[in-house]
Amino acid sequence: EAQVTQNPRYLITVTGKKLTVTCSQNMNHEYMSWYRQDPGLGLRQIYYSMNVEVTDKGDVPEGYKVSRKEKRNFPLILESPSPNQTSLYFCASSLWGGHGYNEQFFGPGTRLTVL
Amino acid sequence: KQEVTQIPAALSVPEGENLVLNCSFTDSAIYNLQWFRQDPGKGLTSLLLIQSSQREQTSGRLNASLDKSSGRSTLYIAASQPGDSATYLCAVRLGTSGSRLTFGEGTQLTVNP
Numbered sequence: 385e386a387q388v389t390q391n392p393r394y395l396i397t398v399t400g401k402k403l404t405v406t407c408s409q410n411m412n413h414e415y416m417s418w419y420r421q422d423p424g425l426g427l428r429q430i431y432y433s434m435n436v437e438v439t440d441k442g443d444v445p446e447g448y449k450v451s452r453k454e455k456r457n458f459p460l461i462l463e464s465p466s467p468n469q470t471s472l473y474f475c476a477s478s479l480w481g482g483h484g485y486n487e488q489f490f491g492p493g494t495r496l497t498v499l
Numbered sequence: 500k501q502e503v504t505q506i507p508a509a510l511s512v513p514e515g516e517n518l519v520l521n522c523s524f525t526d527s528a529i530y531n532l533q534w535f536r537q538d539p540g541k542g543l544t545s546l547l548l549i550q551s552s553q554r555e556q557t558s559g560r561l562n563a564s565l566d567k568s569s570g571r572s573t574l575y576i577a578a579s580q581p582g583d584s585a586t587y588l589c590a591v592r593l594g595t596s597g598s599r600l601t602f603g604e605g606t607q608l609t610v611n612p
């Protein structure tokens with residue numbers, strides 16, 4: 385089944401404790417992206433990647449890191465989480481390049497709480 | 500900076516009604532526009548994708564139109580059902596590279612039996 389998976393689905397942590405949210409897709413998509421969703425602010429793009437070893441900042445990259453060492457994986461790293469990073473996070477992927485930007489497929493979300 | 504607005508923010512209708520959800524965007528140089536559905540506590544499900552060269556797309560009871568010159572897209576839902584109750588989001592991909600995606604805040608739809 386074609387899908388985007390995220391782990392963990394729920395996470396409660398404390399300020400300053402480094403964490404990684406994993407994202408994996410099995411559709412051989414070039415493009416991957418992370419978003420956060422907050423009440424009243426909607427979905428905002430954090431980082432995106434157009435292929436292996438190619439990443440770029442979205443609208444709200446502060447406090448986050450990403451890496452793209454393999455095509456299928458795009459982990460989101462919070463080196464020193466703070467309470468304002470409490471949010472619902474989504475990973476997404478799509479084809480890119482010669483295919484054009486086809487529809488994005490979203491993962492199920494990771495609900496993160498930073499105390 | 501691209502801004503995407505969805506009106507209304509919430510909509511409640513009786514079952515069977517035809518309805519229209521609106522999405523407007525400030526920068527007409529879009530690559531494509533995608534409509535999503537989000538159920539409470541769940542991820543986003545893609546409904547329709549319209550490329551910048553297209554005027555509309557249809558899937559079942561859903562029809563989405565795109566007017567780049569006026570910066571508008573509409574999602575038409577025919578013969579609404581209680582199962583259509585969800586939040587509907589539009590997202591715009593920008594420019595020639597289309598690498599950036601901007602979302603509207605969504606329209607929360609309730610279809611009453």
